[in-house]
Amino acid sequence: MEKLLEVQGLSKQFGSSAKALQDVSFKLGEGRCTALLGPNGAGKTTTIRILTGLLKPSSGSIRFRDVQQVARAGAGAGAGMGAGGDHRALIGYLPQTPAFHGWMSGLEFAQYAAELCGMGRREAAQRSVELLERVGIGAAGKRRIAGYSGGMKQRLGLAQALIHRPKLLILDEPVSALDPIGRREVMELLGELKREMTILFSTHVLHDAEELCDDVLIMESGRIALQGALSEIRAANRESVLLLEIENENVNENENENENAGQPAAREAFVQWLQSLVAPSVSPARSTAPAVTAANSCIIRYELDPLNSCAAKLIVRDIGEARRIVLEQLLARNLPVTKLEIGYSTLEDLFLKVVKHK
Numbered sequence: 001m002e003k004l005l006e007v008q009g010l011s012k013q014f015g016s017s018a019k020a021l022q023d024v025s026f027k028l029g030e031g032r033c034t035a036l037l038g039p040n041g042a043g044k045t046t047t048i049r050i051l052t053g054l055l056k057p058s059s060g061s062i063r064f065r066d067v068q069q070v071a072r073a074g075a076g077a078g079a080g081m082g083a084g085g086d087h088r089a090l091i092g093y094l095p096q097t098p099a100f101h102g103w104m105s106g107l108e109f110a111q112y113a114a115e116l117c118g119m120g121r122r123e124a125a126q127r128s129v130e131l132l133e134r135v136g137i138g139a140a141g142k143r144r145i146a147g148y149s150g151g152m153k154q155r156l157g158l159a160q161a162l163i164h165r166p167k168l169l170i171l172d173e174p175v176s177a178l179d180p181i182g183r184r185e186v187m188e189l190l191g192e193l194k195r196e197m198t199i200l201f202s203t204h205v206l207h208d209a210e211e212l213c214d215d216v217l218i219m220e221s222g223r224i225a226l227q228g229a230l231s232e233i234r235a236a237n238r239e240s241v242l243l244l245e246i247e248n249e250n251v252n253e254n255e256n257e258n259e260n261a262g263q264p265a266a267r268e269a270f271v272q273w274l275q276s277l278v279a280p281s282v283s284p285a286r287s288t289a290p291a292v293t294a295a296n297s298c299i300i301r302y303e304l305d306p307l308n309s310c311a312a313k314l315i316v317r318d319i320g321e322a323r324r325i326v327l328e329q330l331l332a333r334n335l336p337v338t339k340l341e342i343g344y345s346t347l348e349d350l351f352l353k354v355v356k357h358k
């Protein structure tokens with residue numbers, strides 16, 4: 001993989017507050033699409049703003065292929081970059097909340113952005129028409145931006161980011177403000193663009209990252225917690241899971257009306273059973289539950305669904321053996337199972353694991 005950009009030891013401190021970025025290093029491969037992930041406050045926007053030259057790092061460097069040292073702590077003017085800031089010509093940037101002059105038309109705005117990039121009038125006009133078509137707002141090009149929907153503004157922002165044919169497109173949460181239709185359309189557009197250029201985009205939506213990206217950078221508290229090719233990270237961290245759900249019908253809050261009064265409700269019995277599956281091994285002689293010891297060796301942990309306490313995910317070692325044990329025990333305990341599904345852990349599972357354990 002040929003690298004387009006290499007970031008080394010980037011740190012950023014705002015005043016005397018805790019460091020927003022600490023020793024952040026990563027590479028972006030040419031032609032790759034990378035998702036920058038992390039919880040609120042992890043440092044994604046700060047990283048992006050430093051890459052785009054809008055913010056000066058406290059220390060560290062950014063190197064583009066073909067451009068010598070382009071960023072160094074304390075070097076460069078306004079934008080915080082050295083070497084005349086020429087790397088900025090290589091970057092197209094769509095901020096989280098792009099700002100427009102509402103009184104301009106979409107076409108005028110795109111043309112204005114093109115001319116700011118140094119294009120001549122004719123070329124700027126031609127390129128603007130082309131790009132507005134490309135991002136799907138060609139028909140609205142002559143309308144004032146003030147009347148555009150959120151989705152249309154996002155597309156216009158994308159057109160502006162692409163106007164100077166950048167090598168690297170950087171997008172800060174490009175679909176977070178869009179409704180499901182706008183979101184789908186912009187995702188499809190990004191899917192096309194990633195065949196033409198290198199893309200770095202931040203997102204909270206792990207499903208979007210899984211759909212689009214080749215590589216991931218997961219940030220946590222100003223540091224890179226995990227990075228690499230999504231396929232490799234998935235393969236290295238893939239865990240087998242059993243998704244289970246029991247019916248909730250025989251849960252009766254009022255025990256007097258319950259013909260099974262005195263018996264724990266199915267939900268409680270379910271949770272108790274889950275706990276027993278991952279409890280430290282007990283000798284079979286002292287165990288009240290059948291095959292608990294066997295379960296201990298192949299069921300790693302369970303996670304209750306936060307929105308439905310009658311549903312859980314079991315993370316297991318040997319899926320065949322785990323399925324056998326689980327079915328056997330569900331029957332033995334008369335738990336009213338409604339769903340048993342086999343699958344693998346998702347990027348979301350990995351994200352939660354990485355972020356929780358930091």
Ligand SMILES: Nc1ncnc2c1ncn2[C@@H]1O[C@H](COP(=O)(O)OP(=O)(O)OP(=O)(O)O)[C@@H](O)[C@H]1O
Nearest residue numbers: 014017019020038039040041042043044045046047
């Ligand atoms: N201009 C600033 N002055 C002071 N602190 C800042 C500034 N910008 C960011 N920070 C702090 O730096 C840390 C990282 O913020 P950043 O916006 O980069 O996180 P993020 O991962 O983009 O979060 P979100 O997902 O909420 O957008 C946070 O603790 C934030 O409060």
